[in-house]
Structures are given as C-alpha cells and as structure tokens.
Amino acid sequence: MFSWLWQFVKFYKTRLAIAIVALVFTSALTLSLGQGIRLMIDNGFGAESYDGLASALQVTLLIIVGLAIGAYFRFFMVSWIGERVVADIRRQLYGRLLKLPPSFFEDNLAGEIQSRVTTDTTLLQTVIGSSFSFALRNTLTFLGGITLMFISNVKLSLVVLAVVPFIVFPLIVIGRKVKRLSKDSQDKVATVGAWAGESLQHIKVVQAFTREALVSQQFADGAEGAFQTALQRIRYRAFLIALVMIMVMGAVTVMLYIGGTDVLAGNLSAGDLSAFVFYAIMVAGSLAAVTEVYGDVQRAAGAAERIRELIATEPDIQTPAQIQQVDFAKSGPLISIHDLAFSYPSRPDHKALDAFNLEIQQVERIALVGPSGSGKSTLFDLLLRFRDPQVGGIKIQGTDIRDMDLESLRDLYALVPQQPVLFSANVVDNIRFGKPDASQQEVEAAAKAAHAHDFILELPDGYYSFLGEQGVKLSGGQKQRLAIARAILADPKILLLDEATSALDAQSEHLVQQALDELMKERTTLIIAHRLATVAHVDRIAVLEHGKLVDVGSHDSLLQSSPLYKRLAELQFRSHETVKSAI
Numbered sequence: 071m072f073s074w075l076w077q078f079v080k081f082y083k084t085r086l087a088i089a090i091v092a093l094v095f096t097s098a099l100t101l102s103l104g105q106g107i108r109l110m111i112d113n114g115f116g117a118e119s120y121d122g123l124a125s126a127l128q129v130t131l132l133i134i135v136g137l138a139i140g141a142y143f144r145f146f147m148v149s150w151i152g153e154r155v156v157a158d159i160r161r162q163l164y165g166r167l168l169k170l171p172p173s174f175f176e177d178n179l180a181g182e183i184q185s186r187v188t189t190d191t192t193l194l195q196t197v198i199g200s201s202f203s204f205a206l207r208n209t210l211t212f213l214g215g216i217t218l219m220f221i222s223n224v225k226l227s228l229v230v231l232a233v234v235p236f237i238v239f240p241l242i243v244i245g246r247k248v249k250r251l252s253k254d255s256q257d258k259v260a261t262v263g264a265w266a267g268e269s270l271q272h273i274k275v276v277q278a279f280t281r282e283a284l285v286s287q288q289f290a291d292g293a294e295g296a297f298q299t300a301l302q303r304i305r306y307r308a309f310l311i312a313l314v315m316i317m318v319m320g321a322v323t324v325m326l327y328i329g330g331t332d333v334l335a336g337n338l339s340a341g342d343l344s345a346f347v348f349y350a351i352m353v354a355g356s357l358a359a360v361t362e363v364y365g366d367v368q369r370a371a372g373a374a375e376r377i378r379e380l381i382a383t384e385p386d387i388q389t390p391a392q393i394q395q396v397d398f399a400k401s402g403p404l405i406s407i408h409d410l411a412f413s414y415p416s417r418p419d420h421k422a423l424d425a426f427n428l429e430i431q432q433v434e435r436i437a438l439v440g441p442s443g444s445g446k447s448t449l450f451d452l453l454l455r456f457r458d459p460q461v462g463g464i465k466i467q468g469t470d471i472r473d474m475d476l477e478s479l480r481d482l483y484a485l486v487p488q489q490p491v492l493f494s495a496n497v498v499d500n501i502r503f504g505k506p507d508a509s510q511q512e513v514e515a516a517a518k519a520a521h522a523h524d525f526i527l528e529l530p531d532g533y534y535s536f537l538g539e540q541g542v543k544l545s546g547g548q549k550q551r552l553a554i555a556r557a558i559l560a561d562p563k564i565l566l567l568d569e570a571t572s573a574l575d576a577q578s579e580h581l582v583q584q585a586l587d588e589l590m591k592e593r594t595t596l597i598i599a600h601r602l603a604t605v606a607h608v609d610r611i612a613v614l615e616h617g618k619l620v621d622v623g624s625h626d627s628l629l630q631s632s633p634l635y636k637r638l639a640e641l642q643f644r645s646h647e648t649v650k651s652a653i
C-alpha cells in the first residue's frame with residue numbers, strides 16, 4: 071500500500087517534510103511536559119518557593135506555546151496532504167472508469183464501483199489525513215515515554231510493564247470481535263440504505279400498488295436487524311471499557327502505592343513520581359491510540375488495494391498504436407459490415423450476431439427491424455465499438471474501425487437512445503452535452519430544429535430551468551425532443567437512432583417525428599424501428615432474426631419476399647390494408 075500511495079504523495083515532498091518535523095517536534099514537547107510538572111512540584115511545592123513555582127510554570131507555558139504552534143503545522147500539513155492526495159486519486163480513478171467499456175459495468179455492479187469511488191477513497195483520506203499521523207505521533211510518544219520511564223525509575227517501569235499484557239490481550243481479543251460485529255452492522259445498514267434508496271426512487275410504483283406498508287415493514291425488519299447487531303457490539307464494547315478502566319486504574323494505584331512508599335521513605339522526590347505517572351499515562355494512552363487506529367490502517371490497506379486494482383484495469387477496447395486515417399472523399403459505401411459474428415462473453419455458445427453482411431451508403435437511411443432479441447442493439451454496440459466482434463468486422467469508408475482512433479470513430483456518431491438520457495442539470499447544459507463549446511445561439515437553433523424551443527420557453531426559467539434527476543420534470547415527448555436537439559447540435563456524420571417504444575399521443579408523436587426529420591436531413595441514419603410507421607421515412611429496411619440479416623428491401627418488396635416482415639407488419643397493423651394506408 072505504501073509504495074502505491076507514495077506515487078501520489080511524492081509530489082508534495084516539502085509539505086511532507088514540514089509535517090514530519092512538526093510531528094517529531096510536538097511528540098518531543100509533549101513528553102517534556104513531564105519535566106515541567108517535575109519542576110513545578112519539586113522546585114515549587116516541595117521547596118515551598120513562589121519563584122520556583124513561577125519559573126516552573128513559565129517553562130511549562132513555553133512548552134505549551136511551542137506545542138500549539140507545532141500542532142498547528144502538523145495538523146494543517148498532514149490534513150492538506152490527505153485531502154490533496156485523495157482528490158488526486160479520485161480524479162485518476164474516475165478518469166479510468168469513464169474509459170472502461172460498458173461491458174465492464176455489466177460484470178461489476180455500479181453500486182460497488184460507486185462505493186469504491188466514495189467510501190474507499192474517504193477511508194484512505196481519513197488514514198492519510200489523520201490516522202497515519204496519529205499513529206506515528208503516538209508511536210513516537212510511546213517509545214520516548216518508555217525510555218524516559220526507565221531513565222527516571224526502573225523499578226516502577228517494571229511494575230507498569232507487568233500489567234501491560236493483562237490490558238493488551240483482552241483489548242486485542244475483544245477488539246477483533248467488536249471489529250467483526252461493527253463490519254456486520256455496517257453491511258446491514260448499507261443493505262437497508264440501498265433498499266430505502268431503491269423504493270424511494272420507484273416511489274410511484276410503490277404507491278400505485280399501495281405497497282407502502284409492505285416496504286415499510288421490510289425496511290423496519292432490516293433496521294431491527296442492524297440494531298440487534300449493533301447491540302451485541304455495544305455490549306462487548308461496554309465490557310471492554312469497564313475492563314480497561316479497572317486494569318489501568320488498578321495499575322496506577324499499585325504504582326502510586328509503591329512509588330508513594332518510596333517518596334515517604336525519601337528515596338524518590340514527589341516531582342519524580344509525578345513525572346513518572348505522567349509518562350506512564352502518556353505511554354498507556356499512546357499504546358491504546360495505536361491499537362485503535364491499527365484497524366483503520368488495515369481497512370485502508372484493503373481500500374487502497376481495491377482502488378489500485380481499479381485504476382490498473384486496462385480497457386479491453388482501446389485506440390490501436392498505429393492509427394489509420396479515414397478518407398471520406400473516397401467512393402464506396404460509408405459503412406460496410408462484413409461476415410460479422412458476435413457472442414456475449416457470458417453466453418459464448420449463443421450468437422447475438424451471426425454472418426452479418428450489410429453495406430450502407432452515404433446519407434442513406436436504414437431501418438433495422440426484427441423481433442425482440444434479434445440483435446439490433448448489439449449491432450449499435452459494435453458500430454460504436456463498445457464491444458469487438460469475434461469474427462468479421464466493420465469498415466468506415468474502407469478502414470476497419472479497430473484501426474481508427476477510438477475518439478474520432480465515436481465522434482462520427484450521435485446516439486439517440488430508446489430512453490432519452492437527461493442529466494440533473496438545466497436545459498442548456500443538457501443540450502450542450504452534444505457540443506460542449508456551443509454558443510447560446512447554436513443551442514437555441516438546435517432546440518428550434520428539434521421543435522423544443524416553444525416548450526422550453528414555457529418552463530419556469532426557460533433555457534435555464536433545472537430538469538431534475540433523469541429529467542423527471544418533463545413529459546416523454548419533451549425528453550425525446552431534447553435528446554434530439556442534443557444530437558442536432560452534435561451534428562454527427564452518422565446517426566444511430568433507437569426509436570422509443572413507449573407510445574406518444576398523436577400531437578407529441580407528430581412533433582417528435584418532425585424533429586427527427588430535421589435531425590436525419592442529409593445524414594446517414596440507422597434506426598432501430600419498433601413501430602413500422604417509421605419505415606415510411608427510410609430508404610431500405612433490414613430484417614433481422616436470431617442475429618442474422620434475413621432480408622433487405624423496401625416495405626413493399628419485403629411484404630412480398632419476407633414472411634417474417636409480413637408477420638411483424640400484420641402484428642402491428644392487424645391487416646395489410648392498414649399498413650398500406652398508414653404508410
């Protein structure tokens with residue numbers, strides 16, 4: 071863990087050096103307080119001298135001022151390094167996550183990854199920014215304290231050491247148990263929290279089915295489970311506190327008895343005994359502190375390992391070392407898909423696409439139709455290179471997309487997904503996602519072209535209205551038109567359109583269709599057509615079944631040549647006649 075962390079910390083060596091100096095300085099000063107106490111008792115009280123007391127207090131005050139200054143620098147520098155390093159780690163981690171292909175997020179739960187970005191990094195921050203310096207400071211105090219104890223009184227030191235195993239042993243045994251229980255209760259709280267989050271997110275479904283009581287009961291059961299686990303932990307902890315208290319206080323009493331006898335016999339000064347007690351308390355305190363943060367450091371080591379793994383994950387789809395440029399002036403098809411075969415890694419025997427061949431010309435509009443699961447969305451994923459095929463390939467103007475720069479490839483496309491994706495931001499930022507440097511005029515022009523301008527102006531703050539999470543404040547058709555405005559602004563060469571399945575009312579449908587017509591103008595377009603009414607707007611229709619391209623043609627020719635197409639058409643329009651009149 072330390073060598074890995076070092077590559078982040080090494081940029082801040084000066085601050086680290088200041089922190090270490092301040093750390094050593096404050097530990098030394100803390101211990102020297104013991105001498106202040108000794109002077110105060112022997113030269114002040116013992117000698118019954120006001121001057122002795124005053125000068126002893128002056129020394130003590132001086133030490134305290136030094137301690138305060140040292141503590142300021144120590145705390146500031148160590149916390150600074152902790153915050154800075156964790157911010158750097160978070161940035162690197164998030165940057166890496168954004169580059170991983172979508173398949174990675176199918177195999178790794180989004181919740182788990184999110185926890186690595188937030189919880190694990192926060193844990194690291196606590197450790198780097200406080201626990202670590204706390205442990206180091208206490209180790210120094212411990213070592214210094216022990217040394218001073220032995221220098222000032224060997225006999226008493228041995229008494230103290232004899233008690234240590236009786237304190238440390240139960241501390242370790244019960245401490246482990248407590249740690250396990252507290253992890254259990256954390257997990258339980260997390261599960262309950264996730265449950266609560268999910269049911270609140272889907273509050274409409276919960277309320278529509280009037281299942282509030284059921285969900286509430288499930289939550290209550292979960293919360294009760296978490297409480298019971300916490301209760302066990304609290305019992306152990308309470309016992310531990312009582313045990314440590316009696317052992318420590320017992321040891322101090324024994325020590326005071328032996329030391330006190332020596333003072334009465336004149337073998338030891340009262341100041342020496344006080345200083346010794348002070349050291350012993352420091353040593354015991356620092357030992358307890360180190361064992362306490364030891365667990366944190368261990369957990370942080372686990373967290374660091376998980377983050378390190380994630381940062382080290384190489385995306386399996388990357389820009390190749392040798393990039394080929396695409397010459398769009400060249401003649402020939404814009405996209406050619408040849409002998410394509412693809413299976414998802416989780417289902418290697420099942421071909422999602424199989425022996426697929428298709429050529430798409432510049433500014434051609436192609437509709438992909440086929441039953442659910444026939445491979446339409448998979449084809450989009452392969453075009454965007456979210457996944458690579460096992461057999462065959464895809465060429466853009468004759469260049470294999472695996473030889474292209476990944477970013478330039480994806481820049482060719484705009485994707486309008488089935489469910490419009492809107493971010494928790496305002497209208498302008500959502501549209502500008504298509505082209506981050508677009509001016510306000512460009513954004514408005516795109517919104518006008520997408521027939522979204524008018525409804526945007528009616529929103530409370532017009533273009534600057536906040537849309538809520540996933541754009542909850544808009545209707546289905548409005549969301550779609552915003553997604554279309556975003557694609558218009560992006561002005562891509564190729565448009566990938568996954569038509570929305572949910573039916574819109576006639577007026578909304580009409581507006582969305584007009585927006586789409588604007589978007590498709592003079593652009594190569596692939597549409598996943600769920601409703602056959604859409605096929606009226608395309609040049610060719612490709613019919614897919616079980617990952618194979620079974621037919622390509624116009625609506626009329628397919629009705630003749632493709633039984634599958636005919637069946638799909640009949641299912642949607644009930645009769646041939648209605649299809650004709652609809653188109």
Ligand SMILES: Nc1ncnc2c1ncn2[C@@H]1O[C@H](COP(=O)(O)OP(=O)(O)OP(=O)(O)O)[C@@H](O)[C@H]1O
Nearest residue numbers: 176414416417422441442443444445446447448449
């Ligand atoms: N992530 C995945 N892992 C494993 N199999 C998948 C995955 N996604 C899709 N499949 C499978 O691949 C096949 C093609 O799916 P695809 O989503 O491309 O179909 P589709 O034609 O787009 O369907 P729909 O019209 O219902 O969206 C299906 O059999 C599906 O079960």
